[in-house]
Amino acid sequence: MKKVCMFGLGFVGLPLALSFAMRGCQVTGVDIDEKLVADLNQGLTHHLEAYEGLGIKEILRKQMDQGRFQAVTDGLGAMQDCDNIIVTIGIPVEGHKHDMKPMLEVCRTVGAGLKAGDLVLIRSTVIPGTTRDVILPILEQESGLQAGIDFYLAYSSERIAEGRAFHEFEHMPAALAGINPASTLKAFELMSIVTRAHITQASCMEVVEASKVIENISRDVDIAMVNEFARFCKAMGIDIFEVVAVANTHQRVNLLNPGPGVGGYCLPNALFYLLPKADEIGVNLSLLTTARKVNEGMPRYVADLVLRNLQVAPSQARVAVLGMAMKDYSNDDRMSPALSVIEALQKSGCTVRAFDPAVPSYYDFKVNSLEEAVTDAHGLVVLTLQNGIDFMNLDFLMNLMSRESQPFIVDTKNFYDPAVVWDKGFRLERL
Ligand SMILES: NC(=O)c1ccc[n+]([C@@H]2O[C@H](COP(=O)([O-])OP(=O)(O)OC[C@H]3O[C@@H](n4cnc5c(N)ncnc54)[C@H](O)[C@@H]3O)[C@@H](O)[C@H]2O)c1
Structure with missing residues (x-):
């Protein structure tokens, strides 16, 4: 033993x-x-x-x-x-x-x-x-x-x-x-x-240490690439998720899905484990650094999608955030993009109520039920999928949300079928 x-x-x-x-x-x-x-x-x-x-x-x-x-x-x-x-x-x-x-x-x-x-x-x-x-x-x-x-x-x-x-x-x-x-x-x-x-x-140990950091950065870069494609497709008026699905029918292409950013302990930190060594040995890592910046910019991009859907002034707006973990079905909110989206919305003047039953951390904007989060909200933004959030109960959501303007959903996860959401009276914005 x-x-x-x-x-x-x-x-x-x-x-x-x-x-x-x-x-x-x-x-x-x-x-x-x-x-x-x-x-x-x-x-x-x-x-x-x-x-x-x-x-x-x-x-x-x-x-x-x-x-x-x-x-x-x-x-x-x-x-x-x-x-x-x-x-x-x-x-x-x-x-x-x-x-x-x-x-x-x-x-x-x-x-x-x-x-x-x-x-x-x-x-x-x-x-x-x-x-x-x-x-x-x-x-x-x-x-x-x-x-x-x-x-x-x-x-x-x-x-x-x-x-x-x-x-x-x-x-x-x-x-x-x-x-x-x-x-x-x-x-x-x-x-x-x-x-x-x-x-x-x-x-040698250096090979294993370097491969670990590079494995994480490679995922960060892959996500950054598709996040940049998402911004391009949005501006062009086509659906990035459909583009990814079509592109992935090519046998040598394997795009990931875009998202509201990259969180957790591992991927966002990885570049900052490579840069100190790169500086020491005089190697420029500009591509990797740019990719990190793209992912760090995604929460701001998502917050802007919310803001542009508001039909009231941001200072009057109430926004529900659903899902606060760093990724779907996790309870880890370390470096979660949700926290950055919330910060950006609050800085713009919005009142935010966020719900995630799996995340144990305390925040003053965090509430204990879906009902509390969406009541009187002008819009809601889905940032991570989570057990214990009844995303599909659209009648329930619609009944609770503010009618000051037409309620809207910003769906960063490609979760909703647009036809179903429109049928219930929501506006829908995807990445
Ligand atoms: N979380 C993941 O999914 C994951 C995956 C692969 C690799 N990693 C790597 O594994 C390592 C650990 O990650 P984690 O997510 O478990 O971190 P964590 O923060 O969850 O756990 C680290 C623990 O170490 C404890 N600690 C700190 N200083 C200590 C000390 N002097 N003596 C004893 N305990 C001490 C902390 O209190 C904490 O409980 C990191 O290097 C991370 O990059 C994490």
Whole structure:
């Protein structure tokens, strides 16, 4: 039975910790968030993951009952009796600048607790070169041990999508590399406990670190491209969703759908993990930077679609926002485009009431029911699809909305059939 110590119990760390526990490992999860740790030890989590018919809360409780998982705040204590250390904490990006403090802090703790023979496996998304150039020296300095000789060190990118974590830990092909072949092998053995898909063993850690960041940026760029096509099609008076469907009948074309922006922790941050290295080595990334700007501009574009449909002054307007998560059916609102759309509408003078039953965060514009959001609204904007929002109850919506002007819907998801919406008396604006 392997003993695993998981640093970081967020969207990645918690389901990954439970994935090891479900396969018989003895797992201690470490997080600095005391409330999170207390909640987990009571079997509480707000995550929306599931595996083989069981929700993550049931999985958590079962693994705790069977003594295979516990959460703690004391990282040093947790490492005393454990030789497999996995790091899943993030590198936050604020105002396009990355912040290494949480990573440096966790490395100091892990370094201080490191024993000869331990494996340290980094699974966070990082600036290429971080494991060798930043993490390794701290681990060696704090422990007095030497990487590749006294302890094993490896990097493996994490590729899961929230909501599909348990399935993707198991079935998504993975990639890893160690500081030396022995580290690669140790990490491979550990990963193989959970991952049944192919695990590529790359030539060096920098390849895996860079490929992770590039995977995320490639999706950001693909979305930016179709968002730009959307603006073109709109101005031309044709439907972007139909254009995408037609273009994708070409066997070598695979366009994504446009949307109100790109949110979450992973895609919007990715460029800001590549730029610091690009600056250091003198490489210009103008295409990637432009794509990011296109996606960052989408919430403003959506807000303008709402504003141009108003038949009252913005200062008199009430707008309902439906769906606040960073993507459909998620409860994660980190860097959600919805928050930027709301900010733009509010800055223009509109009163906004937003509803998303899955998002736990508090905002003063967030209300607790669909009814509260749409009552007396002049228009509504659909930003993400969500369980618990009855988008199709159009009679209900129409009855509650203001009749000061003809109610309208801005549909960024291509969710509504225009004929049905028009038939109920709404105006409809799509991306
Ligand atoms: N969320 C995703 O879908 C996803 C997918 C692939 C990769 N990633 C990457 O995985 C990493 C983690 O992402 P996440 O979404 O789980 O982040 P998260 O913010 O949900 O979780 C990180 C956790 O680390 C904890 N933490 C911070 N400093 C700590 C410390 N010193 N010691 C112990 N715990 C500490 C935080 O309290 C938090 O609970 C990031 O690098 C992210 O880019 C995320």
